[in-house]
Amino acid sequence: MGLHxxxxxxxxxxxxxxxxxxxxVLLWYILTAVLKLPRFDKLPNPVAVFSAWLSPHPQxxxxxxxxxxxxxxxxxxxxxxxxxxxxxxxxxxxxxxMGWSRVFFDYSFPLVETLRPIPPIxxxxxxxxxxxxxxxxxIFITFIAAFFATVLNTLLGVRSIDEVYFRAAxxxxxxxRDVFWNVVVPGALPAIFTGLQVAMGIAWISxxxxxxxxGQRGLGYLIYEDYSNLQFVNIVIGMATLGLLGYxxxxxxxxxxxxxxxxxxxxxxxxxx
Amino acid sequence: xxxxxxxxxxxxxxxxxxxxxxxxxxxxxSLEVASGEFLVVVGPSGCGKTTLLNVIAGFEELSEGEIRLxxxxxxxxGKQVGPGAxxxxxxxxxxxxxxxxxxxxxxxxPVVQRRMAKNEAQRSARELLRxxxxxxxxxxxxxxxSSGVQRRVEILRALINEPRVVLLDEPFRGLDxxxxxxxxxxxxDMFERTRCTMYFITHDLDEAxxxxxxxxxxxxxPARVKLELSIDLPRPRxxxxxxxxxxxxxxxxxxxxxxxxxxxxxxxxxRELA
Numbered sequence: 001m002g003l004h005x006x007x008x009x010x011x012x013x014x015x016x017x018x019x020x021x022x023x024x025v026l027l028w029y030i031l032t033a034v035l036k037l038p039r040f041d042k043l044p045n046p047v048a049v050f051s052a053w054l055s056p057h058p059q060x061x062x063x064x065x066x067x068x069x070x071x072x073x074x075x076x077x078x079x080x081x082x083x084x085x086x087x088x089x090x091x092x093x094x095x096x097x098m099g100w101s102r103v104f105f106d107y108s109f110p111l112v113e114t115l116r117p118i119p120p121i122x123x124x125x126x127x128x129x130x131x132x133x134x135x136x137x138x139i140f141i142t143f144i145a146a147f148f149a150t151v152l153n154t155l156l157g158v159r160s161i162d163e164v165y166f167r168a169a170x171x172x173x174x175x176x177r178d179v180f181w182n183v184v185v186p187g188a189l190p191a192i193f194t195g196l197q198v199a200m201g202i203a204w205i206s207x208x209x210x211x212x213x214x215g216q217r218g219l220g221y222l223i224y225e226d227y228s229n230l231q232f233v234n235i236v237i238g239m240a241t242l243g244l245l246g247y248x249x250x251x252x253x254x255x256x257x258x259x260x261x262x263x264x265x266x267x268x269x270x271x272x273x
Numbered sequence: 274x275x276x277x278x279x280x281x282x283x284x285x286x287x288x289x290x291x292x293x294x295x296x297x298x299x300x301x302x303s304l305e306v307a308s309g310e311f312l313v314v315v316g317p318s319g320c321g322k323t324t325l326l327n328v329i330a331g332f333e334e335l336s337e338g339e340i341r342l343x344x345x346x347x348x349x350x351g352k353q354v355g356p357g358a359x360x361x362x363x364x365x366x367x368x369x370x371x372x373x374x375x376x377x378x379x380x381x382x383p384v385v386q387r388r389m390a391k392n393e394a395q396r397s398a399r400e401l402l403r404x405x406x407x408x409x410x411x412x413x414x415x416x417x418x419s420s421g422v423q424r425r426v427e428i429l430r431a432l433i434n435e436p437r438v439v440l441l442d443e444p445f446r447g448l449d450x451x452x453x454x455x456x457x458x459x460x461x462d463m464f465e466r467t468r469c470t471m472y473f474i475t476h477d478l479d480e481a482x483x484x485x486x487x488x489x490x491x492x493x494x495p496a497r498v499k500l501e502l503s504i505d506l507p508r509p510r511x512x513x514x515x516x517x518x519x520x521x522x523x524x525x526x527x528x529x530x531x532x533x534x535x536x537x538x539x540x541x542x543x544r545e546l547a
Contacts, residue, residue: 164364164366164368165368165370167330167332167356167362167364167368168362168364168368168369168370169370169381169385170331170355170356171330171331171356171357171358171360171361171362172358172361172381172382172385172386172430172434173357173358173382173385173386173434174385175385178385182370182373182381182385183370186370186372186373187372189372261372262414263371263372263373263414263415263416
């Protein structure tokens, strides 16, 4: 091979990821294919799942070579993205306002706290009733849970900013608008990004619930369809795909956060002059 | 840079929670700070000296009396001029914005006050850093700097606004002895250069006498002026002044007053416990 052989070094993070995931697959294999414990023997084993997943001619019609698989992924990713962007814009905006203005907080917090515990699934009937298309209904319920997580974390982020920065800003001659952009927003950013990661996770959860009940296409719909058809291999493929997409999307949010908060990263880096 | 302002504190009283617990933090305190004077306020911890500073800065309202800066009223009961760039505070634990670079921190004041455009402000921030030998840290974030450098940057962030008075609330607390003496020299240099009025709080007597034109010893809570000491040590000063007979004599006088108050504070604490 023309490639240079790199010295075999793996950073502990990658190593940990590989060990934990392979370990899980191994356990799954042992339970379902080796020990064949009662009831576990009904589960598809990893060999069956991976060979179907990677097969150009899958027995149950779903693999990385089928167009439908990517269409479902595309639908799900598109819905999550729309809902997440909406939740970020509205949630961060509302959270900042609530943390910034006492009056606004007094009027909005009770309402937020009342609506927040309502599970996204409970919104489905009303969403379908009011919104013109089922598509919008699915996006709405994906949005709603992510939205509240974002609002709450943003609010806590603003509240956690040390009073001394507000004082410093005011004696340097800031107007309220300057304080908002130079203290409130950057000061709340770490908590906002924690909130966005939580929101991303919740978005995927609600998405699947929405797709199962009101969806056309998408991974949740796929899983539900294959449940009706008793195609358990396809269900596991759908689940694993959701896991990977969730992992990837959270990693993207983390990356963006690190980009925007260079001061945090370098602090952890601990470079001292 | 412009010369400092004269600060006049007249019979100021600050009561917390007048209807409830009624804690008198500052009691009928009068103090004149001349234009371009370096005043150091000394007193036991929790004696109310920070409260007085917060009232001057505009963070808190006074209950009685008045405060004037160059004859313009800053604070009257129920009528408080809010914080402003003519009275800049340097805070006890540092208050550089962690999310802004050194350059952005220093340039912040002139930009938000609309006195300079952003790049003009950054240019003069760069120039200030160069003058004090701190070039090379412009793009660093505060957390990447030692606390001594952070304090110097914070002082520059105050001085770039040409304030009439700088209010320093134990700014060098927690620094080790070496860093502290570097800071003292730096602050004195800046003072000689700007002649900006300094209102400096500490409970370190060596620091107080080394820096000050005048040291004021406060009584324990409620704060009132107990002793005023004119520090007639010649300027410019350096560390050698610390060993002189005159310095030790001044320190002795201040020490007695402080000790008396510390004892009172201690006994008051004992009474509360009993």
